[in-house]
Amino acid sequence: MAQPDLYYRDNNPSPLQLVWYSFRSRIAAMVALWFLIILLAVTLLSPLLAPFDPAQQFTDAISLPPSWTDAGNMQYMFGTDDLGRDMLSRLLIGSVYSFALPLATVIVASTFGIFMGAVAGVDRNFKYQVFGQVFDRVLTIPSFLLALVIIAILGPGLGNAIIAITLSLIPQFIYVTRNAVHSEWQKDYVTASRLNGCSNTYLMYRVILPNITPALVMQLTVALSVSIMDIAALSFLGLGVQPPTPEWGSMLSRSLDEVYLSPWSMVLPGITLFLTITAINVVGDSLRRAIKQRMEN
Amino acid sequence: MSHVLEVKGLSKTFRGRRDWPWSPRSVALEPTSFTLEAGETLAIMGETGSGKSTLAKLVAGVDNASSGDIYLNGQKLYDNNTKQRCQNIRMIFQDSEKSLNSQRTIGQQLEEPLLFNTSLSAAERDDYVKKILRKVGLLAEHYEFYPHMLSTGQKQRVAIARAIALEPQIIVADEALVALDPSVRAQIINLMLDLQQEMGISYIFVTHSPQIVKHIADKILILYRGKMIAFEKTELLLTEPQQPYVEQLLHEHLTTEHLNQKRQKR
Numbered sequence: 166m167a168q169p170d171l172y173y174r175d176n177n178p179s180p181l182q183l184v185w186y187s188f189r190s191r192i193a194a195m196v197a198l199w200f201l202i203i204l205l206a207v208t209l210l211s212p213l214l215a216p217f218d219p220a221q222q223f224t225d226a227i228s229l230p231p232s233w234t235d236a237g238n239m240q241y242m243f244g245t246d247d248l249g250r251d252m253l254s255r256l257l258i259g260s261v262y263s264f265a266l267p268l269a270t271v272i273v274a275s276t277f278g279i280f281m282g283a284v285a286g287v288d289r290n291f292k293y294q295v296f297g298q299v300f301d302r303v304l305t306i307p308s309f310l311l312a313l314v315i316i317a318i319l320g321p322g323l324g325n326a327i328i329a330i331t332l333s334l335i336p337q338f339i340y341v342t343r344n345a346v347h348s349e350w351q352k353d354y355v356t357a358s359r360l361n362g363c364s365n366t367y368l369m370y371r372v373i374l375p376n377i378t379p380a381l382v383m384q385l386t387v388a389l390s391v392s393i394m395d396i397a398a399l400s401f402l403g404l405g406v407q408p409p410t411p412e413w414g415s416m417l418s419r420s421l422d423e424v425y426l427s428p429w430s431m432v433l434p435g436i437t438l439f440l441t442i443t444a445i446n447v448v449g450d451s452l453r454r455a456i457k458q459r460m461e462n
Numbered sequence: 463m464s465h466v467l468e469v470k471g472l473s474k475t476f477r478g479r480r481d482w483p484w485s486p487r488s489v490a491l492e493p494t495s496f497t498l499e500a501g502e503t504l505a506i507m508g509e510t511g512s513g514k515s516t517l518a519k520l521v522a523g524v525d526n527a528s529s530g531d532i533y534l535n536g537q538k539l540y541d542n543n544t545k546q547r548c549q550n551i552r553m554i555f556q557d558s559e560k561s562l563n564s565q566r567t568i569g570q571q572l573e574e575p576l577l578f579n580t581s582l583s584a585a586e587r588d589d590y591v592k593k594i595l596r597k598v599g600l601l602a603e604h605y606e607f608y609p610h611m612l613s614t615g616q617k618q619r620v621a622i623a624r625a626i627a628l629e630p631q632i633i634v635a636d637e638a639l640v641a642l643d644p645s646v647r648a649q650i651i652n653l654m655l656d657l658q659q660e661m662g663i664s665y666i667f668v669t670h671s672p673q674i675v676k677h678i679a680d681k682i683l684i685l686y687r688g689k690m691i692a693f694e695k696t697e698l699l700l701t702e703p704q705q706p707y708v709e710q711l712l713h714e715h716l717t718t719e720h721l722n723q724k725r726q727k728r
Contacts, residue, residue: 177606180565352726353561356524357624358571362548362578 180459187455194451197444204441205268208260215254216242219411228427246416246430247423255411256437258358262323262400262412264441267392270331275385275391278338279434283369285339286346293347300340308333311393316404326405330395334388341384345377379456386449390442397438413438465533466631466664467498467551474516478706486567486646490516493530494690498632498685501658503665505673505679505696507711513688515636518668522553534631538649549579553717556637558617562609568595568620569605575627591627598623598653615646619653626657634666651678672712676700684708 179185188194207214223245230236231244231252243252285296303311308330315329349355350373357373397414399405404413407417413434420431471493477486491513498504508514519525521532526541528707533539534550563571572591576582582590592602598619609617618638622681625633635654639647655678657663669675675682675696682699684707692699692708703709 177567177608177611179567179608180610266546353557354563357553357555357561357621358552358563358574359544360523361575361624362544362547363487363574364578367578371566372563376563 170366181375184379184452184455184459187458188451191455192443193447194455197447197451200440200444201448204260204264204444207257208265211257214259215253217251219255219258220409221250221254223251225249228423228430230298231433232428238313243433244427244429245425246420250267250409250411252430252433254418256433258414259411259413259416259434260437261436262391262406262410263397263414266327267330267389267396270327270334270392270396271385271388274331274334274388275338275381279342279381281335282339282342283346283373286343287350287365287369293343296339296343300336301341303336304340308337308391309398311336312395312399313404316399321404321407323406323410325398326396329399330392333395334392337388338384341380342377346373347381349373349376357385379452383449383453383456386452388447390449393438393442393445465497465692466500466502466535468520468533468536469497470495470531470533472517472520472527474513474520474525475528483619487579489688491520491685492688492690494685495530496690496693498664498681500631500664501662501679503667503678504683505657505675506666506668506683506685507670507675508685509670509711511687512685514668514685515689516540518553518634518636518666518684521632521666522551522636523547533661545579548575549628550630550631551632552628552632554618554621554625554633554635554638557641558614558621558638559609561621562617564609566608567605568607570607572605572620572624575624579628593618594623594627597626597657599649614642615649618642618646618650622650622653622657626661626663629661630663632664632666634668636648636668637670639665639669639671644719647674654678670711675712682712684711 198323206445223241224240226241226245227249228247229238229241229249231247232239232242237244241253243256245251246255274433281296285293287293311333312329315332316325319325319328346369355368355372358368363372396405397412400412400414401418403415403418406415408415416434417431417438420427420434424431463647465689472491472495473489474491474492475487475489477488494517496504504667506517506611516525518525522540523539523544528591531538534546537546539547539551562568569591572594573587576587576590580587588605592605595602595604600616600619600623604612604616604620609620612620618641633654639650642650654665658665665678667679668673679696682692682694682696683690684699686707692703699708700712703712
């Protein structure tokens with residue numbers, strides 16, 4: 166009896182697993198996913214990996230080119246900036262501010278947003294209409310502008326920038342969750358579960374959540390890339406992370422003055438930012454395609 | 463004799479698509495009363511939009527009635543008492559595909575009613591679900607399957623399994639046979655009739671197929687624009703329809719054979 170059981174289990178991938186199989190077969194998607202996994206690992210280990218303190222200034226090595234050029238020095242692999250700070254250390258520590266913090270804001274915003282969206286999406290009632298009408302209007306304001314307005318009220322700084330970005334992301338999560346939950350709620354299988362006498366918590370977590378996971382995962386990837394862009398942009402404008410903290414956006418901003426003398430100080434954070442956001446978008450896009458392919462079969 | 467189900471003055475009014483408190487209401491079902499005995503089959507017929515699905519949903523507890531009461535064995539059913547309702551009245555939906563959760567296995571879905579309405583342990587639920595699966599002509603192995611791996615007929619069997627899992631007294635089938643092709647439809651009808659004999663279930667069928675009604679129904683309830691215009695025994699309504707609308711509805715698809723019989727009688 167054990168044998169046939171094993172056989173059937175092997176042949177019964179859940180719909181979510183099928184999406185993963187489809188995702189796994191895309192090379193670009195897997196490369197991007199591995200890039201993000203490695204980036205996350207590097208971010209978490211950055212205090213150990215960074216060869217120098219990012220704020221430490223080497224007066225004997227100011228504006229040193231990267232090590233692969235003739236003038237470079239292997240001690241400073243990615244060169245140094247105009248104050249003689251090691252670029253590699255700054256990029257590594259910068260990933261905490263440019264990648265880990267946006268990730269944290271997305272996690273916080275999604276927790277709040279998904280919860281509120283789920284509450285608002287249940288049933289077609291007054292609450293649903295009010296949430297819908299309000300957030301339809303709020304979403305006409307771009308999230309970055311919303312973050313700027315919040316910064317204008319709270320004042321610049323790292324903490325305020327994080328609060329502003331978190332707050333500006335929440336409406337999108339509410340909107341997406343509310344719509345997804347609402348459209349699922351009207352379907353027969355939810356009615357059937359309701360008629361089974363299921364509690365509302367069970368309905369939400371076991372019945373509806375597995376069906377709206379694709380929409381939520383997609384929104385998460387979008388929110389992550391938006392969040393990274395926003396924190397970099399705010400820092401670029403001098404409203405977010407303050408110097409000397411090594412954030413990729415603020416590094417870009419600082420390098421503007423000396424771009425002709427030491428182009429690497431602009432190119433290196435630019436490329437890291439570009440690669441990170443591209444990887445997130447590729448993962449999100451592949452996920453969307455995998456889900457679409459799954460739905461069509 | 464007390465009726466299994468007694469419906470008194472049940473009505474439903476809807477607001478428009480946008481459910482503001484001040485939106486105007488429209489009437490979907492005017493006050494309707496009927497009764498149902500144990501082991502009996504009632505067919506609800508009518509045109510599209512005549513309120514037959516609304517009536518079925520009110521009885522099954524999908525929607526709350528605007529007015530009127532439902533009595534089960536003389537006991538009043540309350541809107542907020544879902545347990546009482548779902549242990550005795552179950553529903554089978556029109557589209558079995560949509561009525562099953564595509565992300566969960568058949569077993570998990572069949573366990574749901576047991577989880578919330580019985581005190582069975584996980585192992586007992588497991589056994590019970592497998593027993594029910596065999597009862598509706600599926601295999602115990604289907605426990606591990608996802609809905610997309612089954613055919614339409616098999617999905618409808620799963621839907622029936624879910625309906626009979628709590629050994630209800632009444633099953634409401636809302637156009638449950640429409641999406642099936644003729645041979646599968648015959649199988650499902652036979653399965654449902656077998657279960658009726660075995661378990662003494664009363665059925666409420668919502669349908670617009672006179673053939674099926676003729677075959678299975680003891681009583682017919684006919685709705686016209688939300689109003690009940692006939693509630694009679696099937697033979698009576700078939701042989702002596704009082705209104706032209708009823709005759710049209712019931713004899714629309716009758717074969718020439720029946721028409722000949724009718725001519726001979728005249």
